[in-house]
Each structure stands twice: as C-alpha cells, then as structure tokens.
Amino acid sequence: MSGDFEGLVAAVTGGASGIGAAIAAELARGGAQVAVLDLHTEDVAPPLVGFRCDVADDASVRAAIQGTVDRFGGLDIVVNNAGVGAQGTVADNPDEEWQRVLDINVIGMVRVTRAALPHLRASRAAAVVNTCSVAATAGLPQRALYSTTKGAVLSLTQAMAADHLREGIRVNCVNPGTADTPWVGRLLDSAADPAAERAALEARQPHGRLVTADEVAGAVAYLASPRAGSTTGVALAVDGGMQALRLRPAGQ
Template identity: 60%
Template sequence: MELNGFVAAITGGGSGIGAATARRLSLAGAKVGILDLNPGAGHFIKCDVSDGASLDAAMSELADTYGGIDLLINSAGISSVGTVEENDDAEWARVLDVNVTGIARASRAALPYLRRSRNPVIVNLSSIAASAGLLKRALYSASKGAVHALTLSMAADLVGEGIRVCCVAPGTVDTPWVGRLLARTEDPAGEKARLAARQPTGRLVSADEVAAAIQYLVSPASGATTGMSLAVDGGMSGLRLPR
C-alpha cells in the first residue's frame, strides 16, 4: 500500500482521524496537504470547508506546491447531540453545511486536479451513525447517512472517469473530539466505558485503525473497490452478541 509520488489533500487533517491519516499516508510516501482551520503535522493550508472560495484556493495552492492532487480525504466534520426536538434550525443548517455540503465543496474543488491523476481517489468519512440508531444523535446521524448516500452517487458519476469514491464508517473512535463530548457528561469515565462496551470488541476504535482503512482505500491495492462503505467499528454494525 505504498503511496510514493501521490499527493493527498486531507480536510480536517489537523487533529483526530484526519491527523492520523496524514501521518500514515506520509509514512507510506505520499505528499500530504493539511486543509484545516487549525495547524497539523504536514504542509498546512488554512482552509474552511464551509467556504467554497477557501477550498478552491487551498486546492490550487496544494497542486501548485506538489504538482497535482491524487487523493482527497474528506475528514472534516462536526458533532451534534440531541433529539429532533433539541436541535433548532440553525444547528441543523450548521452541521449539514460542514458534514455534507462541505464534502461536496471539497470534492468539487479537487476534481479538476483528480482528473489529471493516474490514481484518483476520494474517501469520505461516514460513521456507524449512518446505519445504527444511536441515542440523541438525530442530526449527526442524518448528516452521516447523507454522506453514505452522497458517496454512492459520486462513485456512480465518476467511475467512468476512473475516479474511485468510497467512505469509511468508524464506530466510536478514541479521539480528542470524543473526549470533549465525554467531558460534558456527569460521569466521563463511566460514559466512556459504556461506549466501549457497546462495541463487540469491548473497546473504542483507534484513530490509527481508521487511518489504516483509509490508506488501503486510497492505495492502488484497492483498485477494484469503489462505491462502498468500509466499517471500522469493532463489529458494531454486523455482530449481535448475547449479553
């Protein structure tokens, strides 16, 4: 799964899964551009996925620096907690704009460069929330379900041009983002234990495990794989174990 000579753009690459992916792809030989509001390890370009002009400028800068773009990892995303009654219209607009429209904006900005690549791939970050009913995650789940559907549609539109599009659907990942959510609860340690217990493996997924799945999907080793969602969820989506 070597990526020597490939150039990767990673939105949300400054922390969490995006940062882990940047490290993995760099070790595999890729030249990595971190497109984020906050600096990360690698060639950092300040970028806002809610702003199309910002994405256009970031992709242009990255392509000018390294001679093109081969891989796009749409990792930027935000969370939301609550039932359909607990999130107002402004919150729905905010989360969908980043988690769904942000992927469309980034992909649109990258496509002119991907079309010139010998190994063009887009990987979107979905979630177990796209397919499993989780408590108080109505808006977040809706956004990740949309990411899954968007991935399939993009894959169908672009397969004729040789551009592969897939998504990764992690379970609960042990990242600073999840840590911040836990910190808002009355019993962070107990809540973390409950999140771990709901995954059949009995532990949270690591960011590096998700990054490894992304590395596989963007590599030439998965050249026959497109339009699919790869679960990295400790068995949560497919296993039903007795309690």
C-alpha cells in the same frame, strides 16, 4: 503500506487533529506528499504541509486545493474528513444548528470534491475517501442531526462513485464506530460520570473498546491506495463489529 503512495499527492481535510491527523501521517508514511487542509494549521509539521481551509466557505476551499496543486504539481487523493459533532433528538437543535452542521459535514465534502475534480481527472490513481460513521447505518440515541449528516455522506459516496468511475476516480467511505477522538473526549469530560459513560460507550461495541484513530487511518489508506483499484462505492466499517454483530452479553 510502505511505498504505496510514492509519487502521489493527497489532501486531507480536518487533518490537523484526531482521525484526520492519523490519516495524514499514515499517507505520508506510505510515501505521499500530504496537504493538511484545516482551520488550524499552526501545529502541522513536516513532511506535512498545512493550508488553512474552511470547508463551509467555497472560496477558502478552492484556494486550499489550488495551493496544494501549486505546491506539489497535482492532486491524486482527497480525504474528506472535516466535520463536527452534534447531540440531541430531532427536537433539540434549532434550524440554524441543523443548517450549520449539514453545511460542514455534507456540503463541505461537496465543495472540496468539486474543487478537486479537475485535478483528480488528470491523475493516474485518483481516489476520494469520505469519513462517514456507523451513525449512518445504526440508530443511535441522541444523535438525530449527526446521523442525518452521515446518512447523507453514505448516499453521497455511492452517488459520486457512480458518477466518476468512468473518469478513473474511485470513491469510498469509512464508517468508524465510536472513536477515541478529541470530540468524544470532550463529551466524556462533560458527562456527570465520565468513567461510567466511557464504559458504556466501550460496551456498546462488541470488541469492548473505542476505535483508535490509527485503525481508521489504516482503512482509509487501503481505500486510497492503488492496490484497491477494484474497490469503489464501498462503506468500510471500522467499528469493532458494532453494525454487523449481535453478541451475547459477556459471560453468557
């Protein structure tokens, strides 16, 4: 997508590692000026510019968005990628953990988008892309809290798309399957048999492997690009067929 983002400014939350880092790099390759909004920005390297941002704190969010606009002169693309994982059934997490994860994964997107809206309204190519998950559309074991937050992100994406389309702002989301990220790596490391757990996660996806961060980044770049000008309110699956396909077991 070389040149698709020339003259545009993007802010990527959670952009210092994993999927977020891949997204930030992809947008920069396409010509965007990219602000990485993250709790940890010490390793953010040029051409990316880091701004410390805690999406659970409104003042921090507003300062990071304003810093982005002051540095680059505007804001055209917001990628709401920051989030945390959670394990367990509906009974396994206390109220405080439910509130914490909902605050980061859902209300964090609200805070960032809300702060960015005045600047997006002034853009000629405004786009918001939210990182959702296959957990929003498929029942996964031991993911009650996480799935709740991603179901909310899916509905939030559609509602924002309806609210802001006539202001010239497109809003979409990507739904990755199980991705090869640092969080998933930590889950595998904590398993009794990491190799067996990885094999089970890979087998759960019809294409037989984990999704890569670069694959998710490519989907985000398309949705954020002006060439997707008629695409809004869409959830783009990047899951190796996990949601839509029902293949027979291999060899049958």
